[in-house]
Amino acid sequence: MTFAYAPAPESRSVVDIAPSYGLFIDGEFTEAAGAKVFKTVSPASEEVLSEVAHAAAEDVDRAVRAARKAFEKWSALPGAERAKYLFRIARIIQERSRELAVLETLDNGKPIRESRDSDLPLVAAHFFYYAGWADKLPYAGFGADPRPLGVAGQVIPWNFPLLMLAWKIAPALAAGNTVVLKPAETTPLSALFFADICRQAGLPKGVVNIITGDGSTGAELVTHPGVDKVAFTGSTEVGKAIARTVAGTDKKLTLELGGKAANIVFDDAPVDQAVEGIVNGIFFNQGHVCCAGSRLLVQESVADEILDALKRRMSTLRVGDPLDKNTDIGAINSPEQLARIRELADAGEAEGAERWAPSCELPSTGYWFAPTLFTGVTQAHRIAREEIFGPVLSVLTFRTPAEAVEKANNTPYGLSAGVWTEKGSRILWMADKLRAGIVWANTFNKFDPASPFGGYKESGFGREGGRHGLEAYLNVG
């Protein structure tokens, strides 16, 4: 017996998207030099949402100069004053969270349930958390008078557009820096709406500058000699290229890059909870998550039981209209990303792993990929080694805790890991042995502004969130 769901669409009338947007530089929206623009589309419908300015080198230069000019006054403000601006921003985000959630879902393709219940609350909380640090920096453990770095050039990805903006801008401003931020090419809109929030908050001109464009714009920004701090979240490949370009400069660098997290399920784990954790670990945000639990390591003795339960659960996942409140899995963010997911999934089959997906009807327009798992995966397979960044789970098995650790750590990445077991001493032993920046035990994909986030090894360096997150924007360490 099956139950049908009635459609439960969130209204998009709360969002008023302009037909075009300029660059937000020195408190004004301005055209890009050469008036070059690009379109941003809704990945669920392929509908063009707006046209956005494409910043060229001279626009980047203009933005960096504006930020430099604003730095002197902003950094000299008493921390308590900077704090109040950030508190204002946090409150305005809360007030406008319905609008921003719908906007994020339109531009990104993620389910409204996630943008509404996860992204937006975390965005506001992040500003609220760092607002309170702005006037307490001498107590943060970085010396009696830690100083800001200057102008921060920040480049963020498309998977959590507004949340990544918050992770970058909130600590930077709290510490007294000014910023030039470039949102991802496919998801520029929420950052441009954030510019309007800065206006409503009365933030001084030039403290936050938003420039839109593609990778070339990002490259101009991180190599600009007027930038004192580079913060990047994105692929490991681009992160390495940025690390090369800042070599020999005085630029401080933090990188939050890719991952290939192991989600390890022991035979004593409660099956239903573990299955929910596995599903949340890999299908949250269509698997467009750097810390996604993309490698399931399941103890051999319970592998069949877990897989049966997992397949049953996957069969109930609803893929489709991201604005529908019942949707579990939304659209893949771009045709390029869809092609990459398909290529790696095909490689999984070609290399001999067994592919399974529940039968589910995908919409005829937009970019979609059904939740998929692979069994019979070996550590040599590409789907066990490369970040897929999509709703694709690779399943491997193990017999002993030592083997689980060995397999979990057998990757150049080290962002996150999951452990499911009822045995407390084993959790702590595993947490100690796993070479990853975040270990979720009997939970997964939890985030909080007070909790430091960031990787080991090729998942990058530096932390975002918590007291640790301030270090990236102060002249210490």
Add this chain to the structure above:
Amino acid sequence: MSADRLSVLKTYKLYVGGKFPRSESGRVYEVTDSKGDWLANAPLSSRKDARDAVVAARKAFGGWSGATAYNRGQVLYRVAEMLEGRRDQFVSEVAEAEGLSKAKATAQVDAAVDRWVWYAGWSDKVAQIAGSANPVAGPFFNLSTPEPTGVVAVLAPQDSSFLGLVSVLAPAIVTGNTAVVVASEKSPLPALSLAEVLATSDVPGGVVNVLSGRTGEIAAPLAAHQDVNAIDLAGAGPELAKELEASAADNLKRVLRPRPADWSADPGTERLLAFLETKTVWHPMGA
């Protein structure tokens, strides 16, 4: 009669994996004092020596990082005890290497021994200043703790052959990292003698590996090595540092850039914290 006695010279060797090999290349180079007079032939390490040292450091990492902080603190304190006993030897080596008076060399050695003691005491305290209990908005235990980054390549300062060396080595290893140290190119003898102290303390073989030779030649394969996790460029000039940093990007090594340093000043915690990773563990709370 002692004036006529011919002294016994020491053959200086590398220190890798707890053993004292010559360079596999068979090469040596002449080390002179500040006036240009011959002091010794030091091993001229090759790329292969660098790779062997990395293998030894990796092999030692599990045990050293897994030792209790109390144990690491005691082992490193033991090193200071051994240094104190060899004080005169280090004073004369530092005086010759750096052209210092006996009094100034003594001050350097004393400061180095005291610094070693200072860092040894950090072993079981650093987690309490670098970690945190995080008050997340939900029913979760959430704790951040620092962990060692892994294998650290350390280019020791060129100008301060012993105090500078101790100032960059001790903070790297006290937290559980293992190290491949490239000694001061011109003045490697105090570093090679320090290896003898480490070997007769309780420091497990491979925790510290000491190479002498051309800094540029040894540092290049270390900066590019895929199994090195971090590099301290203290001993590199600006050009070399830029090259090494770019090369270190290949596996995203943590890089500590060189900057002017007064090794006699209070070191602060910068070097102690530079080669640590923050691990955050979440667990739900529930009855």
